[in-house]
Amino acid sequence: MSFDTIVVVDWSGTASPSPERPSKDAIWIGVASRAGDAGTEYYRTREDAVQALCTLFERECYKGRRVLAGFDFPFGYPRGFAKALCGSDDPLALWTEIAARIQDGTDNANNRFDAAGAINRLFPGSGPFWGNGLQRDIADLPRNKASYENPFAERRVCEAAPGTQPVWKLSGVGSVGSQALLGIARLQQLRKRFGAALAVRPFESRQAPITLVELFPSLIAKTIAELAEPNEIRDRAQVRILSAGLAALEPGVLEAMTREGDPEEGWILGLGHQALIEKAARTTLSSALIPPRLRDDCFAMPQGVEWVPVDDALERLRVALVPITQTETLPVAKASGRVLAADCIARRSNPPRPNSAVDGYGFAHAANGTGVQRLPLVAGRAAAGQPFGGTVPEGHAIRILTGAILPEGVDTVVLEEDCATDGATVAFDGPVKPRANTRKAGEDVTEGAVALSAGHRLRAPDLALLSALGIAEVEVFRPLRVGVLSTGDEIIGSPADQAEPHQIYDANRPMLLAMAAAWDAVPVDLGHVRDDPTLIAAALDRGAAEADVILTSGGASAGDEDHVSALLRTRGHLTSWRIAMKPGRPLALALWSGVPVFGLPGNPVAAFVCAAIFARPAISLLSGAGWAEPLAMTLPAGFAKSKKAGRREYLRARIGADGRVEVFASEGSGRISGLNWATGLVELPDEALAVQPGDPVRFLPYQGFGL
Ligand code: AMP
Ligand code: MG
Numbered sequence: 001m002s003f004d005t006i007v008v009v010d011w012s013g014t015a016s017p018s019p020e021r022p023s024k025d026a027i028w029i030g031v032a033s034r035a036g037d038a039g040t041e042y043y044r045t046r047e048d049a050v051q052a053l054c055t056l057f058e059r060e061c062y063k064g065r066r067v068l069a070g071f072d073f074p075f076g077y078p079r080g081f082a083k084a085l086c087g088s089d090d091p092l093a094l095w096t097e098i099a100a101r102i103q104d105g106t107d108n109a110n111n112r113f114d115a116a117g118a119i120n121r122l123f124p125g126s127g128p129f130w131g132n133g134l135q136r137d138i139a140d141l142p143r144n145k146a147s148y149e150n151p152f153a154e155r156r157v158c159e160a161a162p163g164t165q166p167v168w169k170l171s172g173v174g175s176v177g178s179q180a181l182l183g184i185a186r187l188q189q190l191r192k193r194f195g196a197a198l199a200v201r202p203f204e205s206r207q208a209p210i211t212l213v214e215l216f217p218s219l220i221a222k223t224i225a226e227l228a229e230p231n232e233i234r235d236r237a238q239v240r241i242l243s244a245g246l247a248a249l250e251p252g253v254l255e256a257m258t259r260e261g262d263p264e265e266g267w268i269l270g271l272g273h274q275a276l277i278e279k280a281a282r283t284t285l286s287s288a289l290i291p292p293r294l295r296d297d298c299f300a301m302p303q304g305v306e307w308v309p310v311d312d313a314l315e316r317l318r319v320a321l322v323p324i325t326q327t328e329t330l331p332v333a334k335a336s337g338r339v340l341a342a343d344c345i346a347r348r349s350n351p352p353r354p355n356s357a358v359d360g361y362g363f364a365h366a367a368n369g370t371g372v373q374r375l376p377l378v379a380g381r382a383a384a385g386q387p388f389g390g391t392v393p394e395g396h397a398i399r400i401l402t403g404a405i406l407p408e409g410v411d412t413v414v415l416e417e418d419c420a421t422d423g424a425t426v427a428f429d430g431p432v433k434p435r436a437n438t439r440k441a442g443e444d445v446t447e448g449a450v451a452l453s454a455g456h457r458l459r460a461p462d463l464a465l466l467s468a469l470g471i472a473e474v475e476v477f478r479p480l481r482v483g484v485l486s487t488g489d490e491i492i493g494s495p496a497d498q499a500e501p502h503q504i505y506d507a508n509r510p511m512l513l514a515m516a517a518a519w520d521a522v523p524v525d526l527g528h529v530r531d532d533p534t535l536i537a538a539a540l541d542r543g544a545a546e547a548d549v550i551l552t553s554g555g556a557s558a559g560d561e562d563h564v565s566a567l568l569r570t571r572g573h574l575t576s577w578r579i580a581m582k583p584g585r586p587l588a589l590a591l592w593s594g595v596p597v598f599g600l601p602g603n604p605v606a607a608f609v610c611a612a613i614f615a616r617p618a619i620s621l622l623s624g625a626g627w628a629e630p631l632a633m634t635l636p637a638g639f640a641k642s643k644k645a646g647r648r649e650y651l652r653a654r655i656g657a658d659g660r661v662e663v664f665a666s667e668g669s670g671r672i673s674g675l676n677w678a679t680g681l682v683e684l685p686d687e688a689l690a691v692q693p694g695d696p697v698r699f700l701p702y703q704g705f706g707l
Contacts (some may be wrong), residue, residue, distance in 0.1 A: 004252025006032045007056065008215060008243040009049070011073050012234040013178035015133075016108050017044040022233060024342065030239030031056070032247035033065075036284075047106040050186050054193060058641040061197065061209045068246070068258070070215035071187070072238075074167045075200065076266030078153035081128065085119065091203050091264055092191075102181055105577055112181045117141035125149030129695040133178070135348065141170075153274050164220045164268075170649035173329055173473055174390035187212060190540070201258040202267050204330050211259055212267040219243050223278040229284050229321040245281030246270075258370040270659060297590040299575040299596075307580040309686055310613065310648045317614065319426040321596065323624045324548055325477045332466045334364035335458050338476035339624040344452045347470035349442035352404045356382070358437045361426045362410035362418055363397040365434040370634035373430045377421070382407050383405035397426050406438060413437035457520065457625045477624035482516035483547030484509050485526035485539050487564050488554040488602060506554040507604045507672060515611055516551075518707050519619050523602045531555060531563045537571070544593035549622055551615055553586075564588065564599050574599075580686065583609055583669040596622075605669040609650045609681065631704025632683070637697045638662040645688040652678035653699060680704070 010028040019027030022042040027049040032038040034457065035444050043049035053069065060067045076082075076089070079577075082094040101118065104110040114131035120140040130142045142148050163174075170177040188214070192196055195676075199208035217224065219236035228237035246254060253276070261267020270277050299320055312631035321446070327341040356362060362382065363375055375397035381387035384403030392398045392409035400406075400413055412435055419428045445451055451469050452462055466474065486509045492499045493506050506528050513523040523549045529535040536555075543550040555564035568574035568590040576586045576599075583606035588599025598606045598615050612630070620628035638660030643649055652664040652674040661682055664674035682699035684691070691697060 002034070002066070003068040003211070003247075003254060004034055005060050005067045006243045006247040007067060007238040008051070008246070009034075009071045010217070010239050011179050011183050012046070013112070013182050014108055015110060018042075018108075020044070022236070024233045024235050026235065027054070028233075028235040028239045030236075030241075030243035032240075033246055034251075038240065038244055038247075040236050042236070045108050046104060046182060046186055047108075050189060052363065053190065057190075057194065057198075057210050067210045068213065068254070069210065070184055070242075070246070070269060072215050072217055072636055073158055073176055073183040074156065074159075074266060075184070075187075075203070075212075075214040076156065076262075076264065078156050079264055081152050081266070084151070085122070091262055091266060092200065095184050095191070095200075098181060099185040100377070102185035104185060105184055109514070110277075111181060112178050113141055113170065114140050116177075118611050123151055123233050125151060128152050128168045129170055129177065131171035131177065146318055151227045157262055158268045158271055161216065161219065161268060161271055161422045163221075164216060173599065177520065177532075192362060200702060202261045202263050205259065211339055214266055215270070216268045219268065219270060219274050220245065220278050220281065223281050225326060227281065231325060234325075236326070238675075241281050241285065242277075242292065244284050245277045248280035248284035251560050262387070263445040267689045293683045298669050299573075299577075299591075307646070308511060308577050310579060310581050313577055313579050314614070314617065317589075317618050317619065318627050321618055321621050322482060323622055324477060327475050328478055329473050329475050329633070331473055332463055332471060335474050336460065336463060337478055338458055338474075338479065339520075340452060340454050340456045340474060341457065341477050342454050342475040342622060343450045344466055344469075344471055344474060346445050346447050346449050346451045349447045350444040350465075350468045351439050351441060354411075354441050355384075355406060355439050356400045356402055356404050356413045356437060357439050358413060358415050359401050360416040360437060361421075362400040362408055362413045363392065364394045365412040365432070367395045368412065368430055368432055370431045371429070372427060373432075374425050374427045376425050381533060382410075395705035411435055411438065412654075424593060434603065455624060457593075457623075463487045480521040480549065480619060481524050481547040481621040482519075482521040482619060483524040483526045483550040484512040484516065484544035485543060485550060485552045486537075486554060487536055487552060489530060489531045491520060491528055491554065508600070508602070508607045511564040511604065511608060512551050512553065512600075512611060515608075515616075515707060516619070519616060519623075521619055526550070533563055533567045536563055536567050540567075540592045540597065543597075544595040547595065549619060550592065550597045551600060551611065553600045553607045555599075566597065568592070568597065581609075581613075582647055582649045582667075587614060604672045605652070605675060608675055612681070612707065613650070615616075628706075630700045630701050634696045634697050635699045636660045637682075637693055637695045638688075640692055641684070642690040643684055643688060646686065649684040650682070651682040653682040654679040655699065660693070661697055678702075 005403055008030040012025060012027045020259040027043040028040060030040045033540050055068060062524045082091055083089050086093045087095040101115045113132050113134055117140040118140040120129055126142050126147050130144045130145060130148050132141050165174050165176045167177050167180050169175045192211055197208055198210040199206040200212045224237050224241045227241050257269055378392055378396050378398050380388055381399035382404035383401040387405045388407040394409050398407060410430055414428045414432050415437060419426050451465055486506045490503055491506050492503050495505045499505060513525055526539050526543050529539050565574060565588050568588060574588055574590040576588050578586050585609055590597045600610045617628045638656050639662055653661050656662045663682055664677055680699055683698045683700055
């Protein structure tokens with residue numbers, strides 16, 4: 001017997017409908033048939049997803065096709081729990097019991113935390129369930145494990161698999177407990193509907209038209225990451241790739257897998273057979289696979305283009321490159337400099353409650369008139385962190401300090417400095433505006449709002465905002481790795497080594513590595529190699545393995561000694577862009593084993609300018625933070641210069657004491673010290689120009705390049 005159709009469901013335990021636009025952490029269903037058809041669907045609610053599954057199951061049964069449907073939540077609990085809760089070892093009796101306790105609305109609103117608290121109440125101690133994602137406390141459901149006692153085993157046998165989470169944990173990163181409660185209740189609905197036509201493995205051994213199994217897509221996480229499309233939503237990639245892999249297994253092998261494992265606790269399908277499933281997924285999907293992230297000809301320039309204007313070159317780069325997709329979850333405090341991979345949703349409002357903006361006296365505005373106001377003071381006070389529990393009667397006032405929650409009966413505060421008091425009464429001049437000196441709840445950010453969007457690079461103030469909104473962890477892209485390689489027979493790799501008169505020290509590599517670090521990338525030092533194609537190829541191979549993008553310097557023009565271009569031309573789909581800019585000469589763009597290579601000029605000044613103008617926005621885009629424009633300011637020139645049409649020029653420049661932009665005395669690109677003298681670049685446009693002192697010019701400060 002075999003399965004004709006494989007369905008993989010990435011379940012969700014959210015309490016409200018998922019966004020309209022397909023997003024992660026929602027329900028994704030992947031369907032793959034043995035015949036090779038495949039597709040994915042996105043659902044905003046559990047109700048919609050279950051309805052869709054019913055329709056699918058009915059259609060497949062009608063056509064006489066056998067279905068295997070897998071779900072990414074636990075089907076069972078550690079041994080003994082079923083018996084203790086419903087008097088039977090039968091895990092499906094537990095399903096009936098859970099379904100009876102769970103209410104799950106068509107809009108995803110549900111009672112899972114209350115239901116878990118009610119179950120905990122039946123057992124001594126403070127478990128087995130823990131974790132509460134709500135603001136409100138729930139009786140008998142501990143928020144954390146501080147006072148937690150669990151009469152049952154913490155994990156099922158199959159949860160020895162790395163990355164799995166205990167079924168008891170209902171909230172927090174990676175938790176699966178809520179999904180299990182809500183999922184089991186929904187699957188019980190399917191059991192009722194399809195009766196004997198549906199079997200749940202490994203609890204039931206019956207050969208049925210519909211078979212349900214538990215899955216854990218992370219078992220094949222590496223292959224999913226490899227086969228995911230650029231920018232593909234992770235959940236979608238999981239269901240697409242896992243369903244394809246399972247559909248490609250030998251029929252007998254898959255059938256046997258469904259029968260493995262523990263008939264009371266349940267089992268993760270395929271545990272121990274990861275390599276087999278991964279191989280099947282790779283084989284079946286590799287024909288449809290998009291080759292190494294970028295197309296070989298992605299940097300190609302149209303035929304006949306001699307000199308490429310800077311803006312055209314930038315635009316070509318922008319459309320050619322795609323960001324990395326791998327993400328990780330980090331505590332907010334550790335995420336500075338990282339790029340958000342998902343929107344951050346405020347978990348609470350800021351401020352969470354209306355509070356006082358000043359030290360003073362609070363009262364109800366309704367009791368306030370014009371002229372001198374005298375209000376008797378109630379005993380006690382309201383301070384930040386020390387709320388006043390009582391109600392302030394109309395016509396009375398209370399001492400209130402900055403940040404204190406407005407007590408019941410208070411909507412307005414008068415500034416301490418505007419008052420006189422003898423301790424029993426407070427006096428001030430009216431009228432006072434309603435709600436004066438108070439902050440509304442959520443006036444800064446409201447709960448549920450997008451506080452920061454995906455693609456944003458986190459800076460110090462962002463950590464303050466996220467923390468204030470109760471966000472403890474963020475999903476971020478892993479840092480981009482930038483390889484830096486220097487080439488040239490005349491170059492000495494380290495300034496600690498002795499240099500002959502004909503040799504020069506490697507100035508570019510430390511500079512480019514530091515630039516990569518300043519751009520929040522991980523610098524990968526690929527060292528210096530001589531002008532030897534074999535050595536350069538070996539260094540590029542290392543770069544392709546250890547970095548996401550490679551910056552080389554030297555040997556990038558078309559001259560006889562330019563081995564980097566020669567090598568990239570034969571093996572790296574090189575496109576030499578003759579960019580109409582000074583300094584610059586050609587910029588070589590290539591792909592080495594699918595990794596983009598920027599062949600920068602050897603000249604340190606040109607290497608710096610080309611890296612700032614071209615590599616920086618590209619690195620930002622590859623990191624997930626989007627294309628980065630430099631910061632430009634228009635300032636009066638402190639110099640005179642005329643230039644021809646046809647190329648853009650970048651001059652080393654700084655702002656003088658008179659607020660005008662002065663330029664370095666020499667434009668010679670060998671003068672490294674001009675880079676140090678300068679604090680930015682002046683950008684002169686492609687057109688011909690005669691700048692007079694006082695004329696406005698575009699100044700690009702180093703800081704605006706993140707340097
Ligand atoms: P190339 O692009 O190889 O023709 O080099 C242009 C100029 O830059 C030559 O004078 C090289 O010696 C110099 N150069 C190349 N690489 C470096 C480097 N890593 N550090 C300092 N100067 C370099
Ligand atoms: Mg050279």
